[in-house]
Amino acid sequence: MLQGKRILLIIGGGIAAFKIPELIRRLREQGASVTPVLTKAAEQFVTPLTIGSLAGEKVYTDLFDLTDEAEMGHIQLSRVADLVVVAPATADLMAKMAQGMANDLASTLLLATDTPVMIAPAMNVRMWEHPATQRNLALLQQDGITVLGPDEGDMACGEYGPGRMVEPADILEAIGVALKDGPLSGKRILVTSGPTHEPIDPVRYIANRSSGAQGTAIAQALVALGADVIFVTGPADVDPPKGVELHKVESAKDMLAAVASALPVDAAVFAAAVADWRVASASGSKIKKQADGALPVLEFAENPDILATISQMGQGRPGLVVGFAAETDDVIAHATAKRARKGCDWIVANDVSPETGIMGGSENAVTLISDAGAEDWPRMGKDEVAAQLADRIADELRG
Template identity: 90%
Template sequence: MLNGKRILLIIGGGIAAFKLPELIRRLRERGASVTPVLTKAAQEFVTPLTIGSLAGEKVYTDLFDLTDEAEMGHIQLSRVADLVVVAPATADLMAKMAQGQANDLASTLLLATDTPVMIAPAMNVRMWDHPATQRNLALLQGDGITVLGPNEGDMACGEYGPGRMVEPMEILAGIEAALTDGPLKGKRILVTSGPTHEPIDPVRYIANRSSGAQGTAIAKALVALGAEVVFVTGPADVPPPEGVVLRQVESAKDMLTAVEAALPVDAGVFAAAVADWRVASASGSKIKKQNGKLPVLEFAENPDILATISQLDQGRPGLVVGFAAETDDVIANATAKRQRKGCDWIVANDVSPETGIMGGSENAVTLISEDGAENWPRMGKDAVAVKLANRIAEAVLR
C-alpha cells in the first residue's frame, strides 16, 4: 500500500520515542522509505545508530551540517517527502510549530515544508490539558495539520490520562489513510464490530455468536477506498484488518466510551452485535456451586450505542448505519428499529439457525432506508462489505 512513498520522520524528545523503531520497521515492510530526523532531546531516548540501521537511511540531527547546507539541504529535505510525520510531538515541538519558530533542524524543516504534516502528540497529562498546549493544538489544526491522538492511559511519570502517544500501528494506519488514493480519502469513518462480553464473574460472561467477520470486512473495504477507519471491536473470532485505528473493548459500556471518544466522524457503521443486557452486579470472585442451589442473576439494560449516536444534537455523523440481526419478520422489525433508533440506514439480515449466517462466511442482507427496502442476494461477507462501502462512499460524497 505504501510502495515508493517517502516519509520524513521527525522524532521528538519524549519517552515514547522508544516506540519509533517499530513504526520504521512496519513502514519499510510496506514498501515506504523513511528519512529520520532526531531532535537533540530525542537522542537521549533513541540513538542515531539504532534508527539509521532500521531505516536504512542517513539520520539527520544537525541544522548546520556544512556538506548538506552547501546545497540548502534542509530545504530539499523538507520537500521531497510525500508526508512529514512528527512522533512523538512534544509540547515543545508543538509550540515551535504553532509559533513558526525555526531554531533547530526539526523546527526549520517543519517551517520550510509545503508537504502535508501529521503529528502524534505525547506528553504529561497536565501539559496536554494546559491552555497553552490546547491553543497551540487549535492553531496547528487550523493550519491543516493532521493530529493522531493522544490516547488515554498510564504514563511513564506515573500519572494517568490523555497524553499517551498512539501506538505505532495506529500511526501506520493514519499514514496509510493519508497516502491512499480513493474516493473516501480525507474522510473519517467509525466501524464497530464483533460481540461484547458482559461479565458474570471473573471467569464467566454473557455473549453471542457474532464472529466479527462482517464488521471486519466492512472496515477493510472502507480502508481500500481511502478512508481513515476507527475500528472499535469486541472480542471477535477474526483478527482486525490492517490499516485501521484499532480500539479493542470487552463490554457494551466500554464500546460506547470508545465510540464517543472517536467522534467526530463523517459516517458511523454500527455492525457490532452488542449485548442488550448485562449482569447488574458482576461478582468479584468466581460463583461457586451451593449444594444444588442455583444462583440468581439480576440483569440491567446496556446502553443503546446506535440510538445514542443517532440522536446526538451535536457531533452526529452525517451518515449512521445500523445493523439488525433478526430471526422473525426481518423487514418489519428492522424497519421499526430504524425509526426507533433514528439512524439513516439499517442493514437487516436473517440469523435464524438454518441460515448459517451468524458466525458463517456468507450473508444475505436487506438495506433499509427512508426510500424503502432493497434486497441484496446472498453473497460472501467480503462482497457484502464492498457493496456497502461503495454505497457509503456515494452517500458521504453526495
Template identity: 75%
Template sequence: MLAGKRILLIIGGGIAAYKALELIRRLRERGAAVTPVLTRAAGEFVTPLSVGALAGEKVYTDLFDLTDEAEMGHIQLSRVADLVLVAPATADLMAKMAQGLAGDLATTLLLATDTPVMIAPAMNVRMWDHPATQRNLATLQGDGVRVVGPASGDMACGEYGPGRLSEVPEIVAAVEAALADGPLRGRRVLVTSGPTHEPIDPVRYIANRSSGAQGSAIAGALRDLGAEVIFVTGPAEAPRPSGVQVVEVETAREMRDAVMAALPVDAGVFAAAVADWRVENAATSKMKKVAGALPTLGFAENPDILAEVSRLENGRPSLVVGFAAETDDVEAHATAKRLRKGCDWIVANDVSPATGIMGGSENAVVLISGEGSESWPRMGKREVAKRLAARIAEALRAD
C-alpha cells in the same frame, strides 16, 4: 503499489528500531523512495550506515548540519514527501509531537510538515496504557495523525500486551491505504465489529455467535477506498484487517469507551453485536457448582453505543450506520430500530438459524434509511462490504 511516492521515515529510539530496516526494504520493493531520519536514540539501535545502504539515500540526523541546510533546509525536507512515517513512534516522541516541541531534527520536521503524518507506536505495555500516552494519542488523532498498531504480544522487556510495533506488512498496507487515491482519502471512519464478552466469573462469560467477519470486511473495504479506519473489535474469530488502526476490547463498556475515544470521525459503522446486558454481580473468582443449588445472576443494561453516538450534539459523525440482526419481521424491526436509535442508516439482516448467515461467509441485507428500504441480493460478506463502503463514500461526498 507505491511507485513514485516519497516517504520521509523518522525512526524513533527503541528496540523495535531494527524493524525499520525491513520496512525500508519492503517500501522500496513497492516503488517508494524513502528518505530516513534517525533520532539520537535510534542511532543506539541501528546505524546510519545500515539505514542508508537499504534506503539508497542520505540519512539525516542533525538539525544543525549547515551543509544540508544549503542543500535542502529542514522545512523543505519536511514537505517534499507524500507521507511522513514515524516507525517506531516511542512514548517520548509521541509526547513531543502532541506538545508541538521541536528540539531536534525529527520533531522539527514533524512540526514543520504540511503533508500527512502516520505513526506506528512501539513501547512497553504499561507505557502504552498510561493515561498520559493515551491523552497524547487522542491529541495526535485529533490533529489528523494516522495510527497503525500497536500490536499485542511478547515484548523484549519480558512483558505481554499491547505495545509491540505492528508487523512490517501491516505498516506497509497502512502506508498504501494512506496514499491511495480513493474517494475516501482524507476521511476518518470508525467501524465496530465482533461480539462482546460479559463476564460471569473469571472463566465464564455471556456472548453471542457473531464471528466479526462482516465488520472486518467493511473495515477492509473502507481502507481500500482510502479511508483512515479505526477498527474497534470485540473478541471475534475473524482476522483483523491490515492497514487499519485496531483497538481490541472485550466488554460493551470497554467498546463504548474506545468508540468515544476515537471521535471525531466522518462516519461510524456500528457492525458489532454488542451484548444488551451484563452480569451485575459478576464473581471475582470461579463460581463452584453446588449440588441442588443454582446461582442467581443479576443483570444490568449495557450502554447503548449506537444511540449515544447518534444523539451527540457535538462531534456526531456526518453518517452513523447501525446494524440490526433479526430473526423475524426483519424490515419492520430494523425500521423501528433506526428511528429509536436516531442513526442515519440501518443495515438489517435475517440471522435465523436456517439462513446460515451468523458465522457464515454470505449475507443478505436490507439497507434502511430515511428515504426507505433497499433489499440487496444474497452475496459474499466481502461484496456486501464493498457495496456498503461505496455507498458511504457517495454519502460523504454529497455531505
C-alpha cells in the same frame, strides 16, 4: 501505487530497525522516494551507509549540520514530504512526540511538520503496557497521528506480548492507504464491531455470538476508499483492520463512551453485536455452587442503546448513521421496525437463524433498508458485502 510520493522516514533506535531496509526497498519498488532520518540510537542497529544505499538519498542524522542547513533547512525538510513515517517508534520517540520535545533532529522534524504522521511502535512489552506509554499513545491519537500496531509475539529480549513492530508489508499497505486519493478522502467514519462482554463475576460474562469479521471487513473497505476510520471493537475473534484508529472495549458502557469520544464524524456504522442486558450488580468474587444446589439469582439491567443514542442526538449527529439488525425470523419486518424505532438512516439486516450458517461464517446475505425501501443483496463473502456497503456510503456522502 506510490509513484511520485515522498516519504520522510524517521528510524528510531530499536532492534526492529533491522526490518527497515526491507521497507525502504519495497517503497522504492512502488515508486516512492524515501528521505531517511536516523536517530543516534538507530545508528547502533543500522548504518547510514546501508540506509543511504538502499534509499538512494542522503541520510540525515545531525540537527546542527550547517552545510545541510544552507542546502535545505530542517523546517523545509519536515514539510516537503507527503507523509512522515516513524519506524520503529520507540517509547522515547513517542514520549518526545507527545510532550512536544525537540532536542534532536528527529523530534525537531516531528514538531515542525504539518504533514500527516504515521508511527509503528516497537518496544518491550512492559514498556508498551506502562501507563506513561499508554498516556502518550492516547495523546498522539488525539493529535491525529496514525498508529500501526504493535503486534503481539516473541520479543528479542525473550519476553512475549504486544510490542513487536508490524511487518514491512503492513507498513507499506498502510502508507498506500494513507496516500491514496479515494472517494472518502478527508471523511471521518466510525465503525463499531465485535461483541460486548457483560461481567457476571470475574470469570463469567454475557455476550452475543459475533466474530467481528463483518465489522472488520467494513472498516478495511472504508480505509481502502481513503476514509479516516475510528474502529471501536469488543473482544472479537479476528484481528483488527490495518490503518485505523483502534479502540478496544469490553462492555456496552465502554463502547458508548468510546463512540461518544470519537465524535464528530461524517458517518457511523454500528456493526457491533452489543448485549442488550447486563447483570445489574456484577459480583466482585467468583459465584460458587451452593451445597444445597440452589441456583444463583441474577438481576438484569438494560444496557445503553448506542445506535439509538447517536441516531437521535441533535447537534453533532453524524450525517449518515447505519445500523445492523441480526434477526432469526421476519427479518425485513423486524429490521424495518428497528430502523424507525432507533432513528438511523439505514439498517443492514441479515438472517442469522442456524440454518443459514451466517453467524460466525465467512459469508453474509443482507438487505439494505433505507428511505428507498428494502434492497436484497445476494449471498457473498463478508469482504464483498463490506466493499459494496463502503461504495454506497461513499456515494451518499458525496451527496
